[in-house]
Amino acid sequence: MNLTKIKWLLLFPLRYIFLLFGKDWRTFYAIILNRQDRKLDISSIKRVKHDTNFWALDTGKQVKKLLVNKGLKKNHDFLDYGCGYGRMALPFIDYLNDNKYIGVDLSKVRVKLAKEYIASSTKKKSYKILLSLNQTMYSLVKEKSFDFILLYSVINHNPKSEVYKILKELKKHLKPSGKIFFDYQEYNKNNPNNYFTTFLGFTIERSVKDFSLKTDELNYILKELDLKSTYIDEFRSFKDSIASNHYKKMVMVEHA
Ligand SMILES: C[S@@+](CC[C@H](N)C(=O)[O-])C[C@H]1O[C@@H](n2cnc3c(N)ncnc32)[C@H](O)[C@@H]1O
Numbered sequence: 001m002n003l004t005k006i007k008w009l010l011l012f013p014l015r016y017i018f019l020l021f022g023k024d025w026r027t028f029y030a031i032i033l034n035r036q037d038r039k040l041d042i043s044s045i046k047r048v049k050h051d052t053n054f055w056a057l058d059t060g061k062q063v064k065k066l067l068v069n070k071g072l073k074k075n076h077d078f079l080d081y082g083c084g085y086g087r088m089a090l091p092f093i094d095y096l097n098d099n100k101y102i103g104v105d106l107s108k109v110r111v112k113l114a115k116e117y118i119a120s121s122t123k124k125k126s127y128k129i130l131l132s133l134n135q136t137m138y139s140l141v142k143e144k145s146f147d148f149i150l151l152y153s154v155i156n157h158n159p160k161s162e163v164y165k166i167l168k169e170l171k172k173h174l175k176p177s178g179k180i181f182f183d184y185q186e187y188n189k190n191n192p193n194n195y196f197t198t199f200l201g202f203t204i205e206r207s208v209k210d211f212s213l214k215t216d217e218l219n220y221i222l223k224e225l226d227l228k229s230t231y232i233d234e235f236r237s238f239k240d241s242i243a244s245n246h247y248k249k250m251v252m253v254e255h256a
Pocket residue numbers: 026033054081082083084085086087088104105106107110132151152153154157158166
């Protein structure tokens with residue numbers, strides 16, 4: 001077992017120590033991300049050609065194309081929930097009219113990097129990237145509601161109880177005809193992405209920040225929240241190198 005694996009394994013007990021001290025998942029997750037990305041800067045990132053990973057604009061372009069096919073218009077209000085470094089943000093900011101894009105993320109390092117990345121890659125100035133840690137959506141955007149809300153590679157980094165809280169809050173900011181799109185990792189015992197390693201005969205989850213959802217669990221959450229879902233078949237042909245698409249799914253969620 002290499003050092004990186006050992007470091008990741010140490011995060012499991014650390015998470016429970018956090019819980020004991022009353023710190024929630026978002027705080028713990030934000031601390032991991034801020035630490036992981038603390039040495040990143042835009043110039044080093046731009047020196048590398050990113051076909052894949054979280055700087056791959058092509059992934060953002062694919063998602064933008066999909067959402068335009070699903071009815072996204074230039075004058076729609078758009079929320080990029082968990083905007084990360086801005087890979088999704090750039091194609092959407094370039095497509096949407098001024099002041100229509102809002103990105104939120106709970107990592108202050110990523111919010112800073114996203115702002116730099118976007119500012120250095122588009123001439124548009126009228127968008128917002130907001131730090132959401134310890135904030136409610138209401139405190140960030142007041143009564144504003146959105147036509148389209150995107151959570152790309154976000155649900156799979158949240159435990160089930162958080163997924164419920166996130167969707168419950170986002171429902172309040174979804175217009176009556178609005179649509180939420182998110183991908184998630186479907187639980188399947190054969191999915192190699194579920195497992196990180198086996199150690200002394202025990203199977204250890206892939207990482208402290210990767211989660212899969214059973215279809216029943218997702219359906220239960222959506223039913224509780226009075227939301228309906230449609231699976232997005234086009235997602236199967238997406239090029240996304242982060243994880244095998246085999247067990248990844250995308251859904252569109254609307255008011256029931
Ligand atoms: C894997 S990254 C994906 C970033 C971006 N959506 C993309 O596709 O490039 C997941 C991001 O979601 C953010 N995130 C996860 N849960 C969140 C929450 N409850 N509120 C805000 N941001 C969240 C994380 O901070 C992280 O930057």
